[in-house]
Amino acid sequence: MRLFLIILSLFTLISCAPRARSSATTQAGLCPEVGTVETRKPALISMFIKVKTCSGTPIPDLSIQNFTILEDDEAISSTESRPDIFPREQAFRPITVLLLDLSGSVVKVGALADLKEAAKSFVTTLFEQDSSASLAIYWFDGSADIYQLAEFSSNASDLLSSIDLLDEDTSVDDSTNLNGAIVSGLSVLDNEEKRLKDEAISFTLSSLVIFTDGTDRASRISEPIASQAIEGAGTNTLVQTVGLGSEIDEAKLKQFGRNGFEYARNLQQISAAFERAAARITLESKSYYLVRYCSPRRAGQHQITVQIRAQGQAGAFRQSFSAEGFDAGCNPADNSGVLLAQSVPEITAQTVGQQATVPETSTPLTSPVGETYDVVCIRNETSWDIFYTHKWGEDAVWYEATVKPNASNVHPWPLSAANPSPKFVVRFDQDFSSNLDYKEYSLSKNLSNEQTCKNARIYVFRELKGQNKIDLYVKN
DSSP: OOOEEEEEEEOOOSSSTHHHHHSOOOOOSBOOEEEEEEEETTTEEEEEEEOBBTTSOBOOSOOGGGEEEEETTEEOOHHHHOOEEEOOTTTEEEEEEEEEEOSHHHHTTTOHHHHHHHHHHHHHHHHHHOTTOEEEEEEESSSSSOEEEEEEESOHHHHHHHHHTOOTTSOOOSSOOHHHHHHHHHHHHHHHHHHHHHTTOOEEEEEEEEEESSOOOSOSSOHHHHHHHHHHSOTTEEEEEEEESSSSOHHHHHHHOTTEEEEESSGGGHHHHHHHHHHHHHHHHTTEEEEEEEOOOOSSEEEEEEEEEETTEEEEEEEEEEOTTOOSOOOTTOOOSOEEEEEOOOOOOOEESSOOOOOOOSSOSSOOTTOOOSEEEEEEOSSSOEEEEEEOSSSOOEEEEEEOTTOSSOEEEEOOSOSSOOEEEEEEESSSOSOEEEEEEEOOOOOOOOOOOTTEEEEEEEEETTEEEEEEEEEO
């Protein structure tokens, strides 16, 4: 049986996964993120999964038919195991901070009434599409602090009423402390995440939406510090900006709005810009899924493989679990059983099923000690699909997706000097068959964040006289 060659590039970010996801790529396929795999008595397995393309586009509104679950490479029985997607509210909460610029350039030129209507449009759009959302509203001017207009709430009526309280006397400083407001807004989100974790809400999608009609004038916080705060936020934090008029620094707002920038040329366009920002949050929120099923296992160590197919693309992840303590009587709709394990352990190099042979390579996959890379790129020039997997950060979170054959683009993955060291895991696979083989190799890590394949190391996969061949060379 002809085996597919995969290289799984596991690249670590400076502190966490988020920044890699926000960088522009041309990767194809799905890259699901696994938040947790939880086992409970009597035999319940719960998985919290975010489904997105490898270029970062969220995939909402999937059904259980988009998921195929295998245990030890055998499909589970849908009638016996009853897999399904369940409401996420017990484990997940989308939280948003709406941050409004009330500096003199807004309040004293008659724009406040339009801004209030736009903010109401944001609230209405957000809750019409996702009733589980929680929103807090703050405003800023030139002062050192941001000011709370409404605490986190899921009551749209209360939030709309709070917006009505804004008037020309609300602001106290005509200047604009935009950079400081961004840092403070992210801090508010961080504190709310911690509070929710204390209430057993394990997962959050945090969003900061900043409206301004100008640039930072107060100079209380520098632009680099504001940018670092945004870069330090995790993958589960969206940052969007909404700019109004000709006085904004569009390039800077685009940089700050790493997940979206909306531009309103005039007051009549503000509401639509806010609605687009709210819709983007909802799209992201709806790409999170709580999948549960009842395992038929009653003892021993096993592996789950979850295959996801949507919009003509595919991706998968593998996860080990223990069935010790499992018994009869499981109901996937009831997660009240005793928690046995809640973890995403690191997947180690292993062989599952038929042993495959490592093909000959033009250059050894283990890089020479001390060799450095600015960026590693992969081009698929074979007639076969290449599945790849990468792991971000010290916490073991794995993603898997597909690079289509004869791809016209080179796929770059910038690497950063971080702990643990990046790895390559070569995987042989025949399109989700039971014939799997993993071989692990190391890669040194004195690396930069350059988002280009110019002068970069390239792995090229191609078919040569019926044999797989890996070329490692420098693209000039």
